[in-house]
Amino acid sequence: MAQRPRSSSSSCTNALCVVGAWAVLASGSFAGEISGLPNGQPWSAQQPPAPLEAIRPSPSYRPPPPPDYRAALAQLEARAQQQGAAEGSLIVLKTKPYFAGPDPAKRVAAGRLLPGSTVFVLQRTGDWVEVRIEGWQQDGVAPLVYALAGRRILTATLEPLAQPSVTRHQSVVAPDTEQVWHQVSLVGWVKGRDLVSESAGFWSYAAELHAATCSICHPLPAPSRFPANNWTAYLKAMRRNIGLSEDEYRVLLRFLQLNASDTRHIDQPSRLTATRREGRIP
Numbered sequence: 001m002a003q004r005p006r007s008s009s010s011s012c013t014n015a016l017c018v019v020g021a022w023a024v025l026a027s028g029s030f031a032g033e034i035s036g037l038p039n040g041q042p043w044s045a046q047q048p049p050a051p052l053e054a055i056r057p058s059p060s061y062r063p064p065p066p067p068d069y070r071a072a073l074a075q076l077e078a079r080a081q082q083q084g085a086a087e088g089s090l091i092v093l094k095t096k097p098y099f100a101g102p103d104p105a106k107r108v109a110a111g112r113l114l115p116g117s118t119v120f121v122l123q124r125t126g127d128w129v130e131v132r133i134e135g136w137q138q139d140g141v142a143p144l145v146y147a148l149a150g151r152r153i154l155t156a157t158l159e160p161l162a163q164p165s166v167t168r169h170q171s172v173v174a175p176d177t178e179q180v181w182h183q184v185s186l187v188g189w190v191k192g193r194d195l196v197s198e199s200a201g202f203w204s205y206a207a208e209l210h211a212a213t214c215s216i217c218h219p220l221p222a223p224s225r226f227p228a229n230n231w232t233a234y235l236k237a238m239r240r241n242i243g244l245s246e247d248e249y250r251v252l253l254r255f256l257q258l259n260a261s262d263t264r265h266i267d268q269p270s271r272l273t274a275t276r277r278e279g280r281i282p
Contacts, residue, residue, distance in 0.1 A: 098188030223259035
């Protein structure tokens, strides 16, 4: 696995996370996914963020011409159709359900995968693909799988029927919060569409989405400006100024979190690292 344990900067309590997790599953939308502490405080015990006013709209700012990120997404969708969920590691383009099995008797949704998440192909049966999902869970928060320990970068949600199938591989204790995080994996079945190889340019698309969306009202903020957990609250505060679909919003949030001040030096998917080298990420 590419991820490795890191200390947590989250000050979330288990009870609060469980309440927020079930709000996600019950709402049908990820807009309610855990984004901060009571009274609007962002998730960070160690790294207080810069004032929100620093990235609010500026009356004197004139934005540059935005990249056509939707054209880039259309190209990715075409490549996904051409590739047909080939073997290897694949990136999820759109929020999609996964199931216990491909046959009709098992076609009950076991959870949902978030855009930008990586899955690993195990086998194919017709239009269905068996994939392995990897990530981290906070102890006592069974409905959610995150990309990194201590960083609330949402990878997948789990319905109750899928939770017993999760395998734990190792556990770490975050020294700053004393929270326990478990490295986990599980297996599910998905339809073989909207899955693209890492080499197809997903992170270049995400970089274009960032450049087009986050420079409308003010100069483009670098993802490294904030820790990963703080980006959730800040992007939510800016959401009224950007016209993104739910999936586009999730891609942008994941891009910012994976390139945040406390995550950009952690091992990441190969093409994300290459996109940084190409100068596409501030």
